[in-house]
Amino acid sequence: xxxKDSQAPDVIAQKDQRSDRSFDTIADHFEKKVYGGLKGDIxxxxxxxxxxxxxxxxxxxxxxxxxxxxxxxGLAQIAIELAAQGHTVVVNDISAxxxxxxxxxxxxxxxxxxxxxxxxxxxxxEEQLAAENVxxxxxxxxxxxxxxxAEPVAVMDFFDKHLTDNGALSLCFYNPASFDYxxxxxxxxxxxxxxxxxxxxxxxxxxxxxxxxPVAKQEVESWLQQHHYQTLLTSGxxxxxxxxxxxxxxHNDPEAVIRMELRYSQQEPYKWLxxxxxxxxxx
Ligand SMILES: C[S@@+](CC[C@H](N)C(=O)[O-])C[C@H]1O[C@@H](n2cnc3c(N)ncnc32)[C@H](O)[C@@H]1O
Numbered sequence: 001x002x003x004k005d006s007q008a009p010d011v012i013a014q015k016d017q018r019s020d021r022s023f024d025t026i027a028d029h030f031e032k033k034v035y036g037g038l039k040g041d042i043x044x045x046x047x048x049x050x051x052x053x054x055x056x057x058x059x060x061x062x063x064x065x066x067x068x069x070x071x072x073x074g075l076a077q078i079a080i081e082l083a084a085q086g087h088t089v090v091v092n093d094i095s096a097x098x099x100x101x102x103x104x105x106x107x108x109x110x111x112x113x114x115x116x117x118x119x120x121x122x123x124x125x126e127e128q129l130a131a132e133n134v135x136x137x138x139x140x141x142x143x144x145x146x147x148x149x150a151e152p153v154a155v156m157d158f159f160d161k162h163l164t165d166n167g168a169l170s171l172c173f174y175n176p177a178s179f180d181y182x183x184x185x186x187x188x189x190x191x192x193x194x195x196x197x198x199x200x201x202x203x204x205x206x207x208x209x210x211x212x213x214p215v216a217k218q219e220v221e222s223w224l225q226q227h228h229y230q231t232l233l234t235s236g237x238x239x240x241x242x243x244x245x246x247x248x249x250x251h252n253d254p255e256a257v258i259r260m261e262l263r264y265s266q267q268e269p270y271k272w273l274x275x276x277x278x279x280x281x282x283x
Contacts, residue, residue: 018150018213020094020121023074027097029207031075038254039238042261043276046237047078047143049262050278051170054232055082058138058168066138069162071122071155072145076102079141083111090134092118092125122158129162136164143172144276146220147211156223168282169229172237176214178275185243217277229281235265236274243273 023030034040059066065087070079073091075098083089083106093099096119106112118128122145129135140159146152159169183192224231241257250256264270271277 020150021148021212022094024095024097026207026209027095027101030098030209031101033209035075035077038241038257041254042241042258043237044077045258045262046235046265047170047172047278048081050233050235050280051078051082051139051141052085054168054170054280055085055087055139059087062138067136068139068141069137070141070143071125071158072142072148073102074098074144075105077105078143080106080109080111080115083114084109087114089115090118090129090137091115092120092122094119094121122155126158126161135162137162137167138164139168139170141170143170144174146171147174147214149213152213152215153223156227160227163283166282168232168280169224170278170280171220171224172276172278173220174211174214175236175272175274175277176216178242178273179210179214181273182243185245217272220277220279224279224281227283229283232280232282233266233278234271234280235278236271237261237265237276237278239264239270239274242275 034043055066055068065085066082067088067090068079068082069090069092070076071092073079073093074095076091076093079089079091080102091099091102093102099117099119103112103117106115116132116134118125120128140163142155142159146155149155163169180192183189221231239261241261244251250260265274
C-alpha cells in the first residue's frame, strides 16, 4: 500500500505549556530501553494474549479480516503481527523515525501488503483518512500514548468518530499508582512528598521514558463510562517484575517470569499494580 508520510512537527499542541511528545529524537533509546529486554517481552506477551483472542473471535463472527488502527504506534509490533495474520492495518505515529523502524520490522515479517502508514499527529489523521475514504475501524489500538499527550481526554472523541458501532478499543496506559508504589518500596519518600504538591511528573531529562502526564485508572474508567464503553477485560502489565530488587529464585528464568506475569496479570488485586494497565472495551 501507499506511504502517506507528511510533515510531522515535533510539537503539535500547546495547552498550559504542555505539548504532545514526539519520540523522534529518542527512537533508538526507546527501542533499546523498552523493548530490548524482558520488560518489553512481558508487555508484548500480555497484549498479544489479550488482543489476539479477541481479534480471532471477532473475525470469525464477522466472517472477514478486521480493519484495525494503531495510533501512536511506535514500533507497532502488535499491529504488524495482526497484519501478518491477514488483517488490514493502519499504522500512525507523529514520529517518522519510529515508523521507519516499524517499516523494517513489517518487511521482515512480510506484512507490508496489509499496512498503510501515516506519519502525522493523530489529530491530523481524520483529514488524511477521509481523503483515502477510510473512516471506521473494528479495533483501535492506543498503547502508551495517553500519558504523552497534552490533552489526553481529547483522544476519546477521536475514538468515537473512528470506531464502528460494535468496535473495540484496546487502551493501554501508564499506571501512576505503580510509580508511587515503586518509590514506596525503594524508600524514596522525599520524592513522593515533593510530587504530592506538583501537578504532574514533569521530567527534566529529555530522554526520560517516565511519562510527564500520567492519567489515573479511575479517570480513564470514567471517560470510558461517559463514552458508553463496556469493559471486556482488564490486565496489568508487569505486576511484579519491576518491583523486585533481588533477582532470586524464579527471577533467574525469563520464561518463568513471563508465565507468572501472564497468570497474575488478570488477577485481583495484583493487576492494579501493573506498571501499565490494559483495558479492552467495546461499544
Ligand atoms: C511510549 S511510545 C508508545 C509506542 C507504542 N504504542 C508502544 O506501546 O510501544 C508513544 C508514541 O506516541 C507517539 N506520539 C506522541 N504524540 C503523538 C500524537 N499526537 N499523535 C501520534 N503519535 C504520537 C510518540 O512519537 C511515540 O512513538
